[in-house]
Amino acid sequence: MSARRAWAATWYGVVAGVLLVAALCPVLFSTYFTSAVAVIVLWTGLAAASLTFLAGYGGMISLAQTALFGVAGFMVAKLSVEQHWNAWLAALAALGVAVGVGLLFGAIASGSEGIYFLMITLAFAMLTYYYFLQAPTFGAHEGINGVMPPKLLGDPVLHPTRIYYAALICCVLIYAGVRYLGRTAFGLTLQGLRDDPVRMSALGYTVRLHRTLAFASAAFIASVAGVLSAWDNTRISPGSIDITRTIDILTVAVIGGLYRLEGAWVGAFIFVMLDTYARGLSDRFETYIGLVFLAIVIVSPDGVTGLARTIDRRIRELTGGGAKPPQSPATPTEGAAA
Amino acid sequence: MSGAPLLRVRGLEKRFGGVHAVRHVDLDVLPGERRAVLGPNGAGKTTLFGLVSGSIFPSAGTVELFGGDVTNVPESQRTRLGLSRTFQTSRVFGGLTVQDNLYLGALGVRGGRLRPLRTAKDAELRAAGRRGAERVGLGTRLDTLAADLSHGEQRQLEIGLALVAEPRLLMLDEPAAGLSRSERQLVTELLLSLEREVTLVLIEHDMDVALTVAEQVTMMHEGRVVMEGTPAEIRASKLVRDLYLGSAYAA
Numbered sequence: 001m002s003a004r005r006a007w008a009a010t011w012y013g014v015v016a017g018v019l020l021v022a023a024l025c026p027v028l029f030s031t032y033f034t035s036a037v038a039v040i041v042l043w044t045g046l047a048a049a050s051l052t053f054l055a056g057y058g059g060m061i062s063l064a065q066t067a068l069f070g071v072a073g074f075m076v077a078k079l080s081v082e083q084h085w086n087a088w089l090a091a092l093a094a095l096g097v098a099v100g101v102g103l104l105f106g107a108i109a110s111g112s113e114g115i116y117f118l119m120i121t122l123a124f125a126m127l128t129y130y131y132f133l134q135a136p137t138f139g140a141h142e143g144i145n146g147v148m149p150p151k152l153l154g155d156p157v158l159h160p161t162r163i164y165y166a167a168l169i170c171c172v173l174i175y176a177g178v179r180y181l182g183r184t185a186f187g188l189t190l191q192g193l194r195d196d197p198v199r200m201s202a203l204g205y206t207v208r209l210h211r212t213l214a215f216a217s218a219a220f221i222a223s224v225a226g227v228l229s230a231w232d233n234t235r236i237s238p239g240s241i242d243i244t245r246t247i248d249i250l251t252v253a254v255i256g257g258l259y260r261l262e263g264a265w266v267g268a269f270i271f272v273m274l275d276t277y278a279r280g281l282s283d284r285f286e287t288y289i290g291l292v293f294l295a296i297v298i299v300s301p302d303g304v305t306g307l308a309r310t311i312d313r314r315i316r317e318l319t320g321g322g323a324k325p326p327q328s329p330a331t332p333t334e335g336a337a338a
Numbered sequence: 339m340s341g342a343p344l345l346r347v348r349g350l351e352k353r354f355g356g357v358h359a360v361r362h363v364d365l366d367v368l369p370g371e372r373r374a375v376l377g378p379n380g381a382g383k384t385t386l387f388g389l390v391s392g393s394i395f396p397s398a399g400t401v402e403l404f405g406g407d408v409t410n411v412p413e414s415q416r417t418r419l420g421l422s423r424t425f426q427t428s429r430v431f432g433g434l435t436v437q438d439n440l441y442l443g444a445l446g447v448r449g450g451r452l453r454p455l456r457t458a459k460d461a462e463l464r465a466a467g468r469r470g471a472e473r474v475g476l477g478t479r480l481d482t483l484a485a486d487l488s489h490g491e492q493r494q495l496e497i498g499l500a501l502v503a504e505p506r507l508l509m510l511d512e513p514a515a516g517l518s519r520s521e522r523q524l525v526t527e528l529l530l531s532l533e534r535e536v537t538l539v540l541i542e543h544d545m546d547v548a549l550t551v552a553e554q555v556t557m558m559h560e561g562r563v564v565m566e567g568t569p570a571e572i573r574a575s576k577l578v579r580d581l582y583l584g585s586a587y588a589a
Binding site for chain 2: 180181183184185186187188189191192194195196198199200201202203204205206207209210213
């Protein structure tokens with residue numbers, strides 16, 4: 001019990017430290033690092049967090065998160081570039097549409113579990129990808145170029161720091177929001193569904209409704225990431241949401257740890273760092289990513305954040321943190337009391 | 339005790355493919371009753387529980403609860419009407435603490451299951467959960483993960499989850515399964531301490547537990563109800579001995 005408290009305190013310390021570095025990132029590191037690595041880590045992590053939320057809290061491993069990310073990205077691009085909507089308004093509408101699609105997807109997928117849920121969400125991913133690949137109204141395979149963030153943020157090429165802080169604020173708010181949600185009636189119910197949906201139904205819960213709403217909540221997280229990515233890249237194309245990207249997001253989530261929300265950004269950091277710097281070292285970049293992925297999954301199935309916990313447990317065992325009882329059964333005081 | 343039955347089952351049938359698990363079962367349970375459903379493995383007891391609780395639907399026949407027909411009402415709604423059940427193998431939420439488990443047990447039958455905010459209601463539900471924990475002997479284990487509980491403690495939590503919903507009809511599927519003698523004693527005492535407002539139906543293979551708690555017994559065999567009576571009548575019955583031990587032992 002107290003060990004768990006101590007662990008939690010250490011963990012919060014680490015999170016606070018990382019947050020501090022993240023907040024000072026544009027000051028501590030180069031502009032290149034901020035715009036080519038850090039901001040991408042943030043929105044990639046956010047996309048992965050939508051999956052980590054579903055998997056860690058709801059036991060639903062979804063491949064549709066990139067699709068929902070894409071729906072929001074394409075909507076914000078279409079509305080702001082072609083319909084000349086105000087960027088904030090376009091973003092709001094894009095979030096609304098993506099959450100609506102998430103509700104629909106969730107309603108369909110909520111009746112399945114495990115491998116079947118995975119297959120249904122893979123079908124959503126493919127369906128969405130081919131729709132955007134072929135629909136002329138969204139630019140077909142070209143996608144939509146010239147997306148501009150709101151004036152407050154300005155051109156992301158000229159002012160990478162602004163989009164970085166916008167993304168950081170979104171990430172922190174969503175992280176805090178999900179952690180809070182996890183302790184509410186809605187969030188605890190979701191965790192109950194993760195552990196035993198049969199019992200939840202027997203306790204009076206409507207399993208499908210709850211799963212559907214959780215899926216829509218995750219769609220919201222993914223669509224914030226989609227809007228941020230469209231602003232940061234000033235464009236979106238079907239290539240941003242193809243099957244490779246879908247697998248990338250799954251990889252990021254698993255590397256970081258599917259069952260800890262922080263893991264999404266840890267995984268995104270490792271992934272984007274490799275993507276940015278390993279590319280220069282070798283053209284076998286994908287092979288390295290594959291090896292890192294393999295190593296992490298073998299050493300710690302719960303990802304990097306799970307690894308930290310595993311090491312902690314090992315240390316505790318080695319230092320004999322009360323695991324083994326003393327050899328002599330009765331101490332003198334006990335003998336005296338008897 | 340009023341005359342109208344709390345649970346009324348008529349002509350209930352359940353087939354799973356070629357298996358005829360429940361055959362034309364009629365059953366009345368009056369308010370306040372303590373009824374045990376006995377029978378050898380495969381007699382259809384757990385299937386009958388599933389049909390009454392609504393986790394499965396009958397091939398034919400009707401189920402009435404609290405005076406209304408619920409044959410086609412889904413399980414979660416029957417629970418909200420006041421029926422709680424437990425399971426033969428513990429179904430607790432391993433990744434949550436005892437306290438959070440019981441919170442969910444209390445929340446399920448009340449409004450606000452979708453509430454995304456923490457409110458004063460949560461404090462009430464937690465208080466109800468803590469009372470439930472005391473009641474089933476887990477008062478000191480509130481912050482332990484359910485997965486880290488012993489088998490016996492998980493059985494206690496299993497009953498606690500059903501109790502915190504404050505049911506009018508409590509159905510327990512082998513509450514003493516796999517328990518040590520002293521743990522069985524605790525469960526028996528817990529069941530004997532239930533208020534009369536709670537009607538109790540239990541499946542139990544342990545005759546000491548079943549016949550101590552029950553005042554009425556329904557004996558099932560091969561999907562049928564073969565005998566109803568008091569524990570004394572059941573103890574004296576040759577039929578019951580034959581069913582449990584095989585007729586070879588009857589002589």
